[in-house]
Amino acid sequence: MKKKTENKITSHMEDYLEAILNLSQKTKDVRVTDVSRALNVKKPSVTSAIKKLRSLDLVCQERYSLIRLTEKGKDVAKKIKRKHNVLFNFLESYLGVPRETAAAEACKIEHNISTETLEKLSDFVEFLDKYRGKKTTEKEQE
Amino acid sequence: MKKKTENKITSHMEDYLEAILNLSQKTKDVRVTDVSRALNVKKPSVTSAIKKLRSLDLVCQERYSLIRLTEKGKDVAKKIKRKHNVLFNFLESYLGVPRETAAAEACKIEHNISTETLEKLSDFVEFLDKYRGKKTTEKEQE
DNA sequence: TTCTTTTGTTAGTGTTAACTAACATGAAAA
DNA sequence: TTTTCATGTTAGTTAACACTAACAAAAGAA
Incomplete structure (x- = not known):
């Protein structure tokens, strides 16, 4: 809703x-x-x-x-911040994008991705974590 | 370079x-x-x-x-189009984002992602394909 | 309390990019 | 060949946002 x-x-x-x-x-x-x-x-x-x-x-x-x-x-701000965190984590930890670049790009992409897509990305990352026994990296600092 | x-x-x-x-x-x-x-x-x-x-x-x-x-x-156009294709493919086939949404969001994100990051995403997708024996979906229609 | 510095606001400008209205061009029909 | 219509361009407006310059307020120092 x-x-x-x-x-x-x-x-x-x-x-x-x-x-x-x-x-x-x-x-x-x-x-x-x-x-x-x-x-x-x-x-x-x-x-x-x-x-x-x-x-x-x-x-x-x-x-x-x-x-x-x-x-x-x-x-609103929290939603955006969550997008930022998920994206940053994915870019940095899964794609291996350098920290600075990951931050900068997350900052842009966060405005172009729907909540629905974001949640799918989040689930996907979680799935990968389980699948290959990786630590849950994303820090949800609310 | x-x-x-x-x-x-x-x-x-x-x-x-x-x-x-x-x-x-x-x-x-x-x-x-x-x-x-x-x-x-x-x-x-x-x-x-x-x-x-x-x-x-x-x-x-x-x-x-x-x-x-x-x-x-x-x-320039081809580079952007490649970004679009890789992103669309990832969103649709890996995250399960509905076709229309995937297209719309790829259209936006393609402008905010560097060539370097894009290539990492592309490699990542390729890796996943191998790892779980998925077909190579991305259609590079140049 | 008055002076000075830091901080915040207003006013006015420039840029990007969309729009509408009005006009110009060229191709197809008469 | 002339009229018509789809197509393209120009001019002018609007909206979002950033900037500089100049002014106003608040806070700390004297």
Whole structure:
């Protein structure tokens, strides 16, 4: 059952959500500057992205203050992060793609793969693990 | 050894090249209208894409006439098409993603995966084939 | 408390790529 | 040969996003 509410969010906005989630996990407080550094964009780009995300009820932030994900935003961000993790793991551990490349490509592909496909990939990897007795590598750091 | 000549072509332009290659393989003559239908965009979008690709020496076309890939354009298009085929095959045959979805997602991912990673995926699939005696499914229709 | 620095926002620009409307061209019909 | 119609192009608009420059606010130092 798919929610039609989280309609049409772009890859770029997904990147912002994911970055905010990651930052909030390691440094409770997330500021514009942090996101700016994390995504390698200038501060005005962050401000305007936040504005957009606010209008979609995915983040909340009072003027000149900290950025926080709404519950809805957190859900979306977590889904993307899971995609990232599964993809990264597959690329790095199964295909042997170098860490940096795997990270960069996972970052792109995560926006182009449906939840359904992602779960199939996840199952596939799990199956391979069992089949050839490999350790379960994927770290689900929520 | 990477050619630095095919510098920075966007996903969208890659889509155009790929579409032109596909069309030229089934109907020698490729017109703006064909590309327009294939990519689900309006004709002016095609015209302006062609203009861009012409400036990059990837296609040639005389005003009001047929569209053709240059050798360079054909090379690029074939690389993308190979990515598409490998990805599609993996998604459909190994992950069990429905045909339509697999096609759609391959179409997106093909722009975000390096040649190196693609080859690793291709080797991986080949390895799985041998390992579990599966038929080689990928149709390389050049 | 005032000054300075860091941080955040606004305003305005550029780029990519889509669209519509209107016009131009060339091929097929009359 | 002229009219018609499918096809192609130009011009102008819009949307998403990034950027710089300039301004506003908050936080820390003096």
